[in-house]
Amino acid sequence: MSSASDTDRLLAEQLLRLTRRLHRIQKRHMEPLGITPAQSRLLRLVSHYEGEQPPRMADLAARLEVVPRAVTTLVDGLEAAGCVRRVPDPANRRVIRIELTDTGRATLRRLRNARTDAAEEILAPLTADQREVLGGLLNALSDAPAERTC
Amino acid sequence: MSSASDTDRLLAEQLLRLTRRLHRIQKRHMEPLGITPAQSRLLRLVSHYEGEQPPRMADLAARLEVVPRAVTTLVDGLEAAGCVRRVPDPANRRVIRIELTDTGRATLRRLRNARTDAAEEILAPLTADQREVLGGLLNALSDAPAERTC
DNA sequence: TATTGTTATACTCTATAACTATA
DNA sequence: TATAGTTATAGAGTATAACAATA
Numbered sequence: 001m002s003s004a005s006d007t008d009r010l011l012a013e014q015l016l017r018l019t020r021r022l023h024r025i026q027k028r029h030m031e032p033l034g035i036t037p038a039q040s041r042l043l044r045l046v047s048h049y050e051g052e053q054p055p056r057m058a059d060l061a062a063r064l065e066v067v068p069r070a071v072t073t074l075v076d077g078l079e080a081a082g083c084v085r086r087v088p089d090p091a092n093r094r095v096i097r098i099e100l101t102d103t104g105r106a107t108l109r110r111l112r113n114a115r116t117d118a119a120e121e122i123l124a125p126l127t128a129d130q131r132e133v134l135g136g137l138l139n140a141l142s143d144a145p146a147e148r149t150c
Numbered sequence: 151m152s153s154a155s156d157t158d159r160l161l162a163e164q165l166l167r168l169t170r171r172l173h174r175i176q177k178r179h180m181e182p183l184g185i186t187p188a189q190s191r192l193l194r195l196v197s198h199y200e201g202e203q204p205p206r207m208a209d210l211a212a213r214l215e216v217v218p219r220a221v222t223t224l225v226d227g228l229e230a231a232g233c234v235r236r237v238p239d240p241a242n243r244r245v246i247r248i249e250l251t252d253t254g255r256a257t258l259r260r261l262r263n264a265r266t267d268a269a270e271e272i273l274a275p276l277t278a279d280q281r282e283v284l285g286g287l288l289n290a291l292s293d294a295p296a297e298r299t300c
Numbered sequence: 301t302a303t304t305g306t307t308a309t310a311c312t313c314t315a316t317a318a319c320t321a322t323a
Numbered sequence: 324t325a326t327a328g329t330t331a332t333a334g335a336g337t338a339t340a341a342c343a344a345t346a
Contacts, residue, residue, distance in 0.1 A: 008269035014288040019169035094304040094345045119158035134287045138164040244322045244327045
């Protein structure tokens with residue numbers, strides 16, 4: 001006997017278990033680049049602004065769904081690695097804009113392979129069709145529409 | 151233009167983003183019970199041994215896919231909350247077995263609602279059919295067969 | 301007074317390494 | 324010598340609260 005809420009709890013549990021594995025795998029693939037998974041997400045987010053005005057700290061926090069304080073630490077790390085630059089906004093001197101550096105762009109290219117390898121490793125058991133179905137379901141589950149990769 | 155590896159990277163990303171949300175939601179639902187999500191997982195795992203011999207620390211670590219040291223802290227917390235008991239194994243005095251207490255069983259019952267609510271909250275956008283498909287895919291993705299809930 | 305980002309602090313989760321007590 | 328669990332330590336990720344600078 002199993003009810004619908006049994007299934008739902010199990011689903012949530014499997015989701016978390018799977019993601020713990022994915023996180024471990026990503027970390028392992030990214031370690032040689034000196035970038036943590038959270039820094040990688042932030043770096044890619046910054047790259048999405050290329051061509052527009054660079055994002056503010058607050059923009060990044062909102063898009064990552066974390067508090068601004070969390071972004072400070074991530075940017076500290078990326079700035080120390082030379083991947084981004086803090087640039088004060090002349091129009092509003094409270095605002096700091098985060099610019100991608102050439103090093104950052106190079107790191108992103110190397111990161112792409114690491115992320116691909118990690119994704120392949122976790123998704124290996126699924127066929128291309130199944131991956132598409134999974135993508136559709138995950139899309140339906142997120143409030144916001146999917147972010148563009150690369 | 152998007153390649154298969156684009157899709158895969160995006161999928162991994164969505165998975166992690168979704169799970170960060172789920173983790174936040176679970177935490178919020180469990181906070182009133184004084185139990186963290188990781189403690190909740192351990193507590194449920196211990197309950198799966200009811201009727202058999204209680205699990206050793208090493209068993210729990212293996213099943214949770216973490217190092218034994220991580221289990222020590224979780225059991226510390228659950229023991230302080232009165233949910234489990236450390237019982238030395240008389241047959242092998244290096245071994246410690248983790249027994250569920252009545253308080254632990256009561257907490258599990260209350261936890262069940264919290265976990266259901268959290269799961270419903272995150273799965274709300276999906277129909278029952280979609281949830282079933284998702285469950286199948288997640289099952290295919292895990293090496294080990296799905297753990298029993300409850 | 302409200303906004304932006306920071307310093308200060310803390311907690312969860314997990315890891316590695318070295319140690320203790322058994323076996 | 325190998326095993327089971329611990330103490331000690333560290334680091335990633337995230338949070339809240341108080342604060343400085345600016346608007």
